[in-house]
Amino acid sequence: MAYDVVVIGSGPGGYVSAIKAAQLGLKVAVVEKRETFGGTCLNIGCIPSKALLHASEMMAEAQHSFDTLGVEVTPKLNLPKMMAHKDATVASNVNGVAFLFKKNKIDSFRGTGKVLGQGKVSVTGEDGKVEEIEARNIVIATGSDVAGIPGVSVDFDEKVIVSSTGALSLEKVPGHLVVVGGGVIGLELGSVWARLGAKVTVVEYLDTILGGMDGDVAKQFQRLLSKQGFEFKLGAKVTGVAKSENGATVTFEPVKGGSAETIEAEIVLVSTGRRPYTDGLGLAEAGVELDERGRVKTDGHRTNVEGIYAIGDVVVGPMLAHKAEDEGIAVAEIIAGQAGHVNYSVIPSVVYTSPEVASVGKTEEQLKAEGIAYKAGKFPFSANGRARAMLHTDGFVKVLADKDTDRVLGVHIVGFGAGEMIHEAAVLMEFGGSSEDLGRTCHAHPTMSEAVKEAALATFFKPIHM
Amino acid sequence: MEEISTKVLVIGGGPGGYVTAIRAGQLGLPTIVVEEAKLGGTCLNVGCIPSKALIHAAEAFHHAKAQEKGASPFGLSVASPTLDFGKTIGWKDGIVGRLTNGVAGLLRKHKVKAIAGKAELIDGKSCVVRMADGDKRIHAEHIVLATGSAPVEVPALPFGGPVISSTEALALDAVPATLVVVGAGYIGLELGMAYAKLGSKVTVVEAADRILPVWDPELTAPVAKRLKQLGVEVLTATTAHALSDDQRALVVRQSGSVDKLTIAADKVLVAVGRMPRTQGFGLEKLDLTMQGRFIAIDDQCATSMRNVWAVGDVTGEPMLAHRAMAQGEMVAEIIAGEKRSFDKTAIAAVCFTDPEIVSVGLLPNQAKAQGLEIVIGNFPFLANGRAMSQDDEAGFVRVVARADNHLVLGIQAVGMGVAELSSAFALALEMGAVLEDIAGTIHAHPTRGEAFQEAALGALGHALHI
Ligand SMILES: Cc1cc2nc3c(=O)[nH]c(=O)nc-3n(C[C@H](O)[C@H](O)[C@H](O)COP(=O)(O)OP(=O)(O)OC[C@H]3O[C@@H](n4cnc5c(N)ncnc54)[C@H](O)[C@@H]3O)c2cc1C
Ligand SMILES: Cc1cc2nc3c(=O)[nH]c(=O)nc-3n(C[C@H](O)[C@H](O)[C@H](O)COP(=O)(O)OP(=O)(O)OC[C@H]3O[C@@H](n4cnc5c(N)ncnc54)[C@H](O)[C@@H]3O)c2cc1C
Numbered sequence: 001m002a003y004d005v006v007v008i009g010s011g012p013g014g015y016v017s018a019i020k021a022a023q024l025g026l027k028v029a030v031v032e033k034r035e036t037f038g039g040t041c042l043n044i045g046c047i048p049s050k051a052l053l054h055a056s057e058m059m060a061e062a063q064h065s066f067d068t069l070g071v072e073v074t075p076k077l078n079l080p081k082m083m084a085h086k087d088a089t090v091a092s093n094v095n096g097v098a099f100l101f102k103k104n105k106i107d108s109f110r111g112t113g114k115v116l117g118q119g120k121v122s123v124t125g126e127d128g129k130v131e132e133i134e135a136r137n138i139v140i141a142t143g144s145d146v147a148g149i150p151g152v153s154v155d156f157d158e159k160v161i162v163s164s165t166g167a168l169s170l171e172k173v174p175g176h177l178v179v180v181g182g183g184v185i186g187l188e189l190g191s192v193w194a195r196l197g198a199k200v201t202v203v204e205y206l207d208t209i210l211g212g213m214d215g216d217v218a219k220q221f222q223r224l225l226s227k228q229g230f231e232f233k234l235g236a237k238v239t240g241v242a243k244s245e246n247g248a249t250v251t252f253e254p255v256k257g258g259s260a261e262t263i264e265a266e267i268v269l270v271s272t273g274r275r276p277y278t279d280g281l282g283l284a285e286a287g288v289e290l291d292e293r294g295r296v297k298t299d300g301h302r303t304n305v306e307g308i309y310a311i312g313d314v315v316v317g318p319m320l321a322h323k324a325e326d327e328g329i330a331v332a333e334i335i336a337g338q339a340g341h342v343n344y345s346v347i348p349s350v351v352y353t354s355p356e357v358a359s360v361g362k363t364e365e366q367l368k369a370e371g372i373a374y375k376a377g378k379f380p381f382s383a384n385g386r387a388r389a390m391l392h393t394d395g396f397v398k399v400l401a402d403k404d405t406d407r408v409l410g411v412h413i414v415g416f417g418a419g420e421m422i423h424e425a426a427v428l429m430e431f432g433g434s435s436e437d438l439g440r441t442c443h444a445h446p447t448m449s450e451a452v453k454e455a456a457l458a459t460f461f462k463p464i465h466m
Numbered sequence: 467m468e469e470i471s472t473k474v475l476v477i478g479g480g481p482g483g484y485v486t487a488i489r490a491g492q493l494g495l496p497t498i499v500v501e502e503a504k505l506g507g508t509c510l511n512v513g514c515i516p517s518k519a520l521i522h523a524a525e526a527f528h529h530a531k532a533q534e535k536g537a538s539p540f541g542l543s544v545a546s547p548t549l550d551f552g553k554t555i556g557w558k559d560g561i562v563g564r565l566t567n568g569v570a571g572l573l574r575k576h577k578v579k580a581i582a583g584k585a586e587l588i589d590g591k592s593c594v595v596r597m598a599d600g601d602k603r604i605h606a607e608h609i610v611l612a613t614g615s616a617p618v619e620v621p622a623l624p625f626g627g628p629v630i631s632s633t634e635a636l637a638l639d640a641v642p643a644t645l646v647v648v649g650a651g652y653i654g655l656e657l658g659m660a661y662a663k664l665g666s667k668v669t670v671v672e673a674a675d676r677i678l679p680v681w682d683p684e685l686t687a688p689v690a691k692r693l694k695q696l697g698v699e700v701l702t703a704t705t706a707h708a709l710s711d712d713q714r715a716l717v718v719r720q721s722g723s724v725d726k727l728t729i730a731a732d733k734v735l736v737a738v739g740r741m742p743r744t745q746g747f748g749l750e751k752l753d754l755t756m757q758g759r760f761i762a763i764d765d766q767c768a769t770s771m772r773n774v775w776a777v778g779d780v781t782g783e784p785m786l787a788h789r790a791m792a793q794g795e796m797v798a799e800i801i802a803g804e805k806r807s808f809d810k811t812a813i814a815a816v817c818f819t820d821p822e823i824v825s826v827g828l829l830p831n832q833a834k835a836q837g838l839e840i841v842i843g844n845f846p847f848l849a850n851g852r853a854m855s856q857d858d859e860a861g862f863v864r865v866v867a868r869a870d871n872h873l874v875l876g877i878q879a880v881g882m883g884v885a886e887l888s889s890a891f892a893l894a895l896e897m898g899a900v901l902e903d904i905a906g907t908i909h910a911h912p913t914r915g916e917a918f919q920e921a922a923l924g925a926l927g928h929a930l931h932i
Contacts, residue, residue: 012911016930023928042851046912051855055540062530062542069523070554073530073547082541089854096849100931321911329930341906348910358910383568385510386885388561389519417886423907423915424890430907431897441889441896444814444824445481445788446514449889462492464485464795465572 003029005335006121006135008113008281011039012321013312014141015097017328022104024336029133030106031113031123037097038090040143040313041321044165047093049188051086052168053352056195060354065391077196079172086168109133114282115140118307137307137335140288140296141328142281144274144313149180154241154270160248161241164189167269173197178250178265180238182209184351186271187225191353194229201231201263203238203252210351214363214412216378216398221357221414224394228354233261241268276314291316301331301340309335323347346429350419355395358422361410361429364400373403377435377459379451381415383466386446392416397455399425399435406434406460411452421449435459467594468602472498474801475593475606477585477747480507482778482790483612484569489798491576498604499573500595502584506566508614508779509787512633515565517653519558520636521660521818528663539857549664551641558636587748590771608773608801611761612794613747615740615779620648622708623716629709629734632657641665642732646716648706650677652817654737655689659819662696669699669729671706671718678817681878682829688860688880689819696820701727709734742780757782765807767797775801789813812895814888821861822884826891827876830866839869843901843925847881849932850920851912858882863917865901865925872900872926877918887915901925 004026007014014030015037022028036043062075101108111125121138123131146163148154158166167189173196179186182204194200202209209225209232210218222232233252239260240251248268253260276295283290289297289304296303296310303310309331312324323342330340351357367374380396381387395415401408411425428438439456443449454463474490476483479501487499504511530547532538573580581602583595592605617631625631635657643666647658650672662668670677670693677693677700678686693700703721710717716731742760755762755770760782767775775797778790792813796806817823833840846862847853861881867874877891894904904922909915916931923929 019930020928023930041911047851047855050852050912054856055542058529058538058540059542061526062533062544066526066530066547068557069526070550070552070557071523071527071530071547072550073533073544075530075533076543076545078541078543080541081539085539085541085857088539089851089857092854093851096931322908322916325911325930326908343906343908347908350910350913385515385565386518388565389515390522417883419910419913420883420886420915421889423887423909423913423918424893426909427890427893427897427899427904427907430903431899433893433897437896438893441893442788442792442810442813443892444816444885444888445509445786445791446518447816447885447888449886450788452889464488464791465568 002134002136003027005137005139005332006031006133007139007141008115008121009039009141009143010037010097011141011143011312011324012041013143013324013328014039014139015100016325017139017141017311017332018106019100019104020329020332021335022106024332026336028106029109030101031109031111031121033112036094037101038094042093042097043090044168046321048086048090048168049164050352051089052082052192053188055082055085056192057354060195068391077173083169112280114280115286115288115308116282117286118305137309139331140281140303140308140310140314141312141324142277142314144319145277147273147275149238149241149270149272152238152240155243156270160243161268161270164269164271170267174266175199176201176264176266178203178263178268180241180250180268180270181272182232182234183211183271183273186269188352189269189271190230199229201233203233203236203250205235205237205255207235209234210357213357214359214398214410215365217357217359217412217414220395224355224414225353241270274313274319278314301327301334317344318347318349320347320349343430346426348422348426350422352419355392355415356418357414358418359410359412360422360426361408362400363410363412367400367409372409374400374409375403375459376400377455377457377463379454379458379463379466381448381451384448384451386448386450387416389446390416392448397451399438399455399459401435401459406436407432408435408438413452415448415451417448421452424449424452468600469605470498470602471605472496473606474498474608474610474798475500475604476610476612477593478507478612478614478778479505479569479580480612480614480778480790481509481787482614482794483507483610484573485791486610486612486777486794486798487578488572488576489795490801491573491578493798493802495798495802497578498581498606499578500581500583500585500593500604504566505569505573505580510565510569511562512636514787516558516562516636517632517656518818519561520554521656523554523557524660524663525820549641551664555637585747587751590752590774608775610797611769611774611776611780612778612790613743613780615742615785617736618739618741620706620736620738623648623706623734623736625736628713628731629736632735632737635735638733643667644730644732646671646729646731646734648734648736649738650700650702651737651739652678652819654735655819656817657735657737658698659693659696662698667697669701671704671716672700672702673705675703677702678823681823681825682831685823685825685864685878685880688821689823692820692860740779740785744780765809766800767793767808784813784815786813786815812892814892816885816888818885821858821881823880824884824888824891825876825878826888827874827895828866829876829878833866833875838875840875841867841869841925843921843923843929845917845920845924845929845932847914847917850914850917852914852916853881855912856882863887863921865904865921867901867925872902874899874901874904881914883914887918890915890918
């Protein structure tokens with residue numbers, strides 16, 4: 001029997017694509033080599049990291065802010081139990097995907113998928129048995145894997161020198177955690193362990209953390225993390241990560257030149273990015289082209305081979321679960337003969353630290369570089385009533401709009417719950433809305449989101465509460 | 467008598483009044499605001515802000531208690547948390563103080579003169595304020611009435627002694643051992659739940675046959691369930707009769723029963739609604755057209771008398787701070803010569819219970835009552851990854867749309883933290899979104915906001931994650 005669609009990989013890109021295709025009446029199979037469905041995101045990414053972030057935030061709140069509220073406690077950590085919460089969260093998520101596959105009558109094949117060419121996929125099971133499946137359409141959704149440090153050999157043992165995967169399952173709170181790479185994943189997992197008591201040092205090549213984020217945001221955010229005890233070594237090129245007697249050492253030198261420095265760590269988390277994962281997929285033999293960075297080359301989600309599509313972390317674009325999901329939906333629609341489409345200019349991104357960082361659209365630096373005339377409005381949470389009532393006054397909202405048309409081009413938020421607040425900006429931008437549209441929409445009081453309204457008011461005229 | 471002339475005279479310094487005054491000041495209009503109590507009105511002093519602060523503190527204590535009992539799944543344990551309620555109230559007062567001082571500062575910054583005293587209207591152009599250092603008579607081209615509202619009394623239970631309004635409930639010396647709340651509206655339940663979390667034995671008495679009767683039972687069920695878990699007894703179809711003779715209990719009668727029930731009550735919080743403040747300051751001299759108990763206004767907040775405007779609670783339902791503020795902002799702009807009218811499609815109502823409830827636009831039964839054929843999409847948080855990682859999966863997001871053209875008519879949600887989703891809901895309605903617009907807006911993963919997108923997908927017949 002030939003399937004209409006065979007999806008290789010069951011991460012957010014793959015499983016969503018499969019469900020959508022099945023809903024559109026197509027006969028679908030999914031190939032997954034991992035024991036459970038859900039890919040990086042559900043097993044070793046978004047979900048377990050957010051579970052630990054939430055739990056550790058409860059700890060931090062109990063330690064630092066309860067006292068102000070008149071609630072006196074001495075919290076104690078039970079790390080195995082916290083890990084059990086994380087594992088339970090992962091389990092309920094991955095089981096949810098399995099249930100959805102069943103419900104949508106999607107077949108699954110456990111094993112490593114290989115593209116044999118147009119219309120054919122093989123699956124090699126753990127026992128080495130190979131099965132061939134016919135597929136009118138193939139969707140490559142094999143995601144990404146840990147990248148390591150370019151030019152430096154890193155021996156991940158996932159105990160002392162760990163990737164994000166190991167950092168999600170440490171057996172005890174390290175005394176000193178050195179994080180190589182000041183991007184989203186490093187800062188999130190660094191935050192988890194910092195809140196639980198670790199001293200955290202971040203070593204980053206660029207002169208700023210969260211490279212690519214709005215400069216104002218990154219600067220303010222770094223200040224807030226420093227207040228939480230983070231130490232930063234910026235503009236630092238890591239030249240070696242090695243195990244030592246008491247843990248490991250990280251050696252780095254200033255990017256601008258100068259003498260090298262070596263620091264001791266109990267645990268080193270290398271979070272310098274992820275690489276597209278196409279190992280063993282047989283793409284070269286099948287004639288599927290990759291780009292210069294090893295990503296599957298696509299045009300409108302299609303590869304150069306008829307009937308083969310690719311989505312998610314394995315193709316160009318931000319490595320985000322919801323971007324993968326949206327591409328998954330678009331591909332399913334295209335295969336079903338509909339007009340699938342992804343609006344790449346409105347993809348929100350969130351950093352789940354405390355406070356959170358969220359943004360959608362262009363940064364101020366991008367607008368400058370592109371020579372677009374813009375205006376900006378900013379509003380601090382310190383002037384927001386709900387923020388005061390919840391002791392979450394750090395951060396601000398920044399709205400960027402076209403100078404002439406007032407169309408909103410970007411919104412950036414540092415603050416508690418920023419990840420939920422960013423969606424109104426996404427909805428607005430999908431409508432091509434102006435800062436006046438945003439500022440004149442009635443925002444419920446007292447909410448943190450009123451700061452979004454105030455920043456919009458500040459963009460086209462003046463804020464009320466500042 | 468000192469005589470003062472100004473362009474704009476605002477009576478009342480609550481959110482309606484102070485926002486009118488700030489905006490007028492920003493627009494260069496000479497403005498005076500008269501406030502007899504404290505700047506910030508009900509909202510900042512005895513309403514939204516202090517209640518949310520108390521709710522936040524109660525939540526913190528409740529969490530700590532749960533952790534003591536080992537009920538926390540997050541791996542935190544605490545040794546017998548204690549509550550220093552005096553400190554809690556002091557903290558709350560500190561926030562109120564900072565915010566009301568903030569309002570005073572903003573008025574000063576925008577060159578608005580604030581006069582402390584009671585304004586008594588003389589006619590539609592002037593008022594007198596009696597003050598210790600002599601009376602002042604103020605003439606103005608425009609008068610804006612923003613006198614707000616006050617708690618409604620139950621004739622059989624006059625305020626005083628153990629019978630308190632929300633105002634006193636926000637400033638108690640100690641957590642009462644037993645508290646009876648009369649009225650299961652949002653104010654009664656917000657405060658009742660907070661005290662239950664702080665340790666009171668709480669009973670809620672409601673005349674209607676269910677809690678929060680303005681909303682449908684589906685929307686309020688998660689709150690009813692949580693009340694039960696907190697040990698709050700809810701007596702519906704029950705009316706408060708009188709205090710017992712010893713003043714230590716409340717006597718109630720359940721409908722259909724002749725027997726009376728006596729419930730122990732150190733305090734009885736009467737929260738059966740609020741009434742507009744229209745008496746005692748000479749309003750009758752203006753002989754304005756009324757709408758029931760409220761001052762009648764048109765879509766520009768103009769009253770029946772030229773250049774007399776009214777904003778906020780004194781103008782009717784919904785009695786919400788953000789409606790008052792939006793009206794105030796608009797009136798100032800109209801006085802400054804701008805063309806504006808109040809055409810809000812959406813004014814979100816938020817109930818800060820546990821879990822929170824949000825409603826924007828039409829409820830399903832309201833849409834049906836208008837003769838509309840509708841589709842409904844409902845997505846539960848138990849299928850949302852973020853909710854799982856926060857270990858609070860109660861509730862859902864529900865979208866109501868026209869069946870024929872998919873125009874979104876209403877959006878409701880119940881769940882932890884949904885207050886912050888309300889702005890995106892309101893914006894979607896303001897933009898005239900159809901289901902496809904919401905379904906096609908990428909929502910960041912993992913966030914609770916994804917449930918909004920999924921509910922829209924669900925209404926279209928193809929939810930992905932359920
Ligand atoms: C620690 C961490 C935290 C993160 N947090 C967030 C976050 O908060 N929000 C967010 O949006 N993103 C987050 N991400 C990124 C997110 O996980 C990815 O963007 C997302 O998982 C990409 O989805 P995908 O479907 O493209 O690939 P993946 O999720 O990587 O899934 C690919 C799947 O394909 C399988 N596979 C690969 N090759 C084969 C083969 N040949 N045969 C069969 N199966 C194969 C793999 O086993 C895997 O299960 C995080 C990532 C990490 C590491
Ligand atoms: C416990 C509680 C919780 C609430 N929570 C929320 C919430 O979470 N969200 C929300 O949106 N709303 C909430 N509200 C409602 C909100 O407080 C009101 O809708 C809002 O304050 C109305 O603003 P206003 O300006 O119309 O009137 P008010 O805030 O009542 O202000 C009127 C002011 O006018 C003054 N005044 C009256 N007459 C005169 C006079 N003759 N001379 C001088 N001054 C005068 C009064 O002293 C008062 O300060 C809550 C209310 C209560 C009681």
